Amino acid sequence: MKNIEITAVDSNFQREELNHYFGFKGGYLTELWQNIVSIKSKKGFEGIGMATQSVLYGDADVFTSTSESNGNALMYVLTNRALRKIVNRQFENPIELLDQIIPELHNEGKEITGKVGLNINFLYNALLSVDNALWLLYAYENDISTFYEMIPEAYRRAFSFRNNKVALMYLLSYDTTLEDIKKAVAEGYFIFKIKTGFPGRPEEMLQKDMDRLTEIYAILKDVKTPQTPDGKVYYTMDANGRYPNKELLAKYLEHAKTIGAFSHILFYEEPFAEENNEDVSDLGVLIAADESIHTEADAYKKLSLGYGAFVLKGIAKTLSVTAKIAKIAYDHAIPCICADLTVNPVLVDWNKNIAATLQPFPGLNMGLMETNGDLNYKNWDEMKARHPYSGEKWANVSNGVFDLNEHFYKHSGGILLVPDYYKNLFKHK
Known part of the structure; x- marks a missing residue:
């Protein structure tokens, strides 16, 4: 597979309101942020990935320690830290690139949230839009047209x-x-x-x-x-x-x-x-x-x-x-x-x-x-x-x-x- 060079990144988000209080894990959600990122390669391809943020799923302690909106904002900040780390880097497949950045990002997530024992699911959720965009970029660069072919x-x-x-x-x-x-x-x-x-x-x-x-x-x-x-x-x-x-x-x-x-x-x-x-x-x-x-x-x-x-x-x-x-x-x-x-x-x-x-x-x-x-x-x-x-x-x-x-x-x-x-x-x- 080809080496893919990342040249530009961007992000956005949208707040989507829920019909009612949604309860699980001993807590309740009222909205879910849709986290969307753009990652461009040197060859001109663009992968646009998205995620639904769920701070309550990622780390219930973070969710209860602050407001719902602030919890989502913290996760969105971590997404953008990830984007900043991958710009101007090369990768062969997304699995390889995520393995490289996850340890350092986990530590940054602890700093951002103020929780030393931050559940890594919080980081994974923050990385989802980035990961999706990388997989799309990987598919476009390698002329892959199906999900099955996309899997290494x-x-x-x-x-x-x-x-x-x-x-x-x-x-x-x-x-x-x-x-x-x-x-x-x-x-x-x-x-x-x-x-x-x-x-x-x-x-x-x-x-x-x-x-x-x-x-x-x-x-x-x-x-x-x-x-x-x-x-x-x-x-x-x-x-x-x-x-x-x-x-x-x-x-x-x-x-x-x-x-x-x-x-x-x-x-x-x-x-x-x-x-x-x-x-x-x-x-x-x-x-x-x-x-x-x-x-x-x-x-x-x-x-x-x-x-x-x-x-x-x-x-x-x-x-x-x-x-x-x-x-x-x-x-x-x-x-x-x-x-x-x-x-x-x-x-x-x-x-x-x-x-x-x-x-x-x-x-x-x-x-x-x-x-x-x-x-x-x-x-x-x-x-x-x-x-x-x-x-x-x-x-x-x-x-x-x-x-x-x-x-x-x-x-x-x-x-x-x-x-x-x-x-x-x-x-x-």
Whole structure:
């Protein structure tokens, strides 16, 4: 592959308001900043990458330590520090370049936020727009026209599948109404992602989580679907690291057994804080690791603790980091899921490309991902209209899935075509 020289960089952002307070990880969001960057090469190519910033996901302590807007501003500053570091540098592929700048940038992130133990997910989220722009530049410079070709050969086998369908995990946040759940069932959704880890002390959190599962199960217990081999509707849970220990989680799972919901649990995602090193192989349910996997070493550690699935966040932790984790999962026959960050419609298809090309999720015979922007953004329809293929069948959910076809794979969900709307943000340069 060619050596690519970066000659100019620029950045911009847009604030997108949410329909309502969006709760997870013990906190609530009211808006999400869309972070957009431009990176130009010596040969005249331009990569325009974007990110949806989520400070609450990146580091909940930073989120709670300041105002929501200031937290976003801090992350945006870190993005621009990254741009400043890469201008006038050369790279062969984005993975190589990010590996070079991440250690120093992590230290700068600690200075910017004032947090010595800054979670590296904060940095990854800040780097996402930069990483996306670098991948586009890499594709343009090397005359690459598909997502699969864009992945370096060392990681390509992990992304070598072509799923005909990608199932959608329908997000049930703390405040999703029971009427909205019934509406989702009527629309054909069959996998429901339940946000656990309600605000409050551990025992208070557990009680609220159990009560929430009880009311959700009362609605879903008799629902059947033609989309799964056994006709069952499934649930996943995501605590975003809120549970302090395995003992408390076991109580939640015991409650699920008591009410009859346990057999519907597909997996439980990231139950514990990152410092928790308890073995989870005896919990009787698939446990998936998400936030706690930052590096390849973290992935191997989770495998040793009995974690049986990885949650990939190519739209939060960068494609460069995700490719490494996906390779380890493939090598160890570990299933993967693609989670959301309430991203914009263009980033939905970055995520969809990953989910579409991973091995089918066991028991479902299709890929598995989450997207919830349509439920949460006030201006979702306007944002969706900017997508280059917004009218295509594969770009729209039908009966709880994205039905994929040759057009999707040929055009890689449109991710290599930057919408004019975003190009025009840098037109004055």
